[in-house]
Amino acid sequence: MNHGLKPNSKAILDIIAAQPTRNASAAYKEIHPTASDITARTNAYKLTAKPTAQIYLQEHTDRARETIVELLNSDKDDIRLRSATDILDRTHGKAKQITEVTSTGITLNIDLTSSLDDSLLTP
Secondary structure, eight states, X not given: OOTTOOHHHHHHHHHHHHOTTSOHHHHHHHHXXXXXXXXXXXXXXXXXXXXXXXXXXHHHHHHHHHHHHHHTTOSSHHHHHHHHHHXXXXXXXXXXXXXXXXXXXXXXXXXXXXXXXXXXXXX
16 A cells, blocks of 8 residues: 555555664664754654654564564574563553562661860860
């Protein structure tokens, strides 16, 4: 499906879809390296706000979900395990890891008032 997006816009959206932790401004600057930070931020915002761009990204997300589910049928145990873990993490959240921390502290009180008084009295 074409979506009416220009090739550079698709390239930016592909980067966003492939690297979800990367922000849209950085993806924009990867395709347009001479763009200023303000231009990249503004144009990336405008691009990602377009309904056609959101549909394009949603299709990437749908394909990724289908791929993860298909990996549950892999012949390799480690791939099946990672796929199952990913699905569970996405639906139920990551499991909490509980750690026990023990610390020891020392409180030290020093009374300097008597030595301060003595030093003031001696000329």
